[in-house]
Amino acid sequence: MATIVYNRSDVVGDITFMRPSSTSSFDASVTSVPSDRCMELLNSSSGPPPMYEPIERYIISAVLFLFPCLTMLGNVMVIVAVLTHKRLQTVTNAFVVSLAIADIMVAILVMPFGIYQQFNNKNWQLGRTWCLITTSFDVMFTTTSIFNLSCLAIDRYLAICRPFTHELLTRRKVILMLSFCWSVPILISFVPILLQWNHIGIEEYVNCAFPPEDTSHCAFVVNKGFALICSSIAFYIPTVFIVICNVHIFRTARMQAKQIRMLELSAHKHHRKGRLKHETKAAKTVGIIMGCFFICWFPFFIMNIIDPFIGYKIPYNMWAVALWLGYINSMLNPFLYYNFNRHYKMAFRRLLSCKVCRGISEYQDDVVPSTLYTDMSHSASANSHSNLHNGRHSIPHNHKNNNVDL
Secondary structure (H helix, E strand, C coil), X not given: CCCECCCCCCCCCEEEEEEECCCCCEEEEEEEEEHHHHHXXXXXXXXXXXXXXXXXXXXXXXXXXXXXXXXXXXXXXXXXXXXXCHHXXXXXXXXXXXXXXHHHHHHHHCHHHHHHHHHCCCCCCCCHXXXXXXXXXXXXXXXXXXXXXXXXXXHHHHHHHCHHHHCCXXXXXXXXXXXXXHHHHHHCCXXXXXXXXXXXXXXXXXXXXXXXXXXXXXXXXXXXXXXXXXXXXXXXXXXXXXXXXXXXXXXXXXXXXXXXXXXXXXXXXXXXXXXXXXXXXXXXXXXXXHHHHHHHHHHHHHHHHHHHHHCCCCCHHHHHHHHHHHHHHHHHHHHHHHCCCHHHHHHHHHHHCCCCCCCCCHHHCCCCCCHHHHHHHHHHHHHHHHHHHCCCCXXXXXXXXXCCCC
């Protein structure tokens, strides 16, 4: 990693800014920005962040502190559940573990420094080098988390819509996909940020707003090209994949539910209610997953695209809210992606009830029936009682649970 060295200037009324030299370090250039030019640039931007009173900073920091704690708790439980339950130790769940690890890294190496800046009124006292490293961690792990969400969406699409293709998803292919999820974020985070590619073309604004000799700030400002390229790689392209996968999943699940309902109606009309209830649940699940993903990340990345083109006029408070919404997505992932899977529900209950600690095998527990299976059982039971009251004995048919895990 290159060492960043700044030389101060004694030019009165001017602000000196640096250009990278041909060596591995950065030295000050004789080029300076006149003070009136800086006034013009800063007056047209959003201005400095607001200053909060101590009591306000304590409250904000206390609330934000809950997010990394809940993120750690939820994602650690996911990893432990996979490690301690044979049913969950599948090739597909490698994406689940990778997602949980990325979200844990967000909670450890990203969120605490965001809380630190909020608590200190954006006063950064950890040095410029660590500022670049933490900023790179921010971009890397949040992007890795989004990439893993995309891989989960693709995996579910193959499992539901292309089951024969899904069987070809070998361990080697999964490792290649995971390598992509972790290597590409490194390329779009550490490399351009440490080389300051995000400042190319906006050196005047950066050095007026954040003087190099003042190390009490840690801000991430990007130019137009960096915003377009990195936002597309980190958000917009994965979003297209997720939307396409979930739309196909919804259509396939709905079509299968309609076909099965037609068969059930021809044999047992009492099962219509259970199947319709399952179809509605599947639609709600897809809507929740897509909705929370967009709610959490869309505000940040849309502002990340717009801000360089409007002269950095978006206020600091809007940036802070949008950024923490993205962080919260790491906390929500265990609830959104694993709460609808009955095997994870069973694993979580076993962990919370200490059955794993007591050595009780997961196969000794009864598998929790799905909502669809329960409704169908109640319907069959009601049908049986109705036949008995009419003086007829009827043996209820056994029905296979066709619940689609989304």
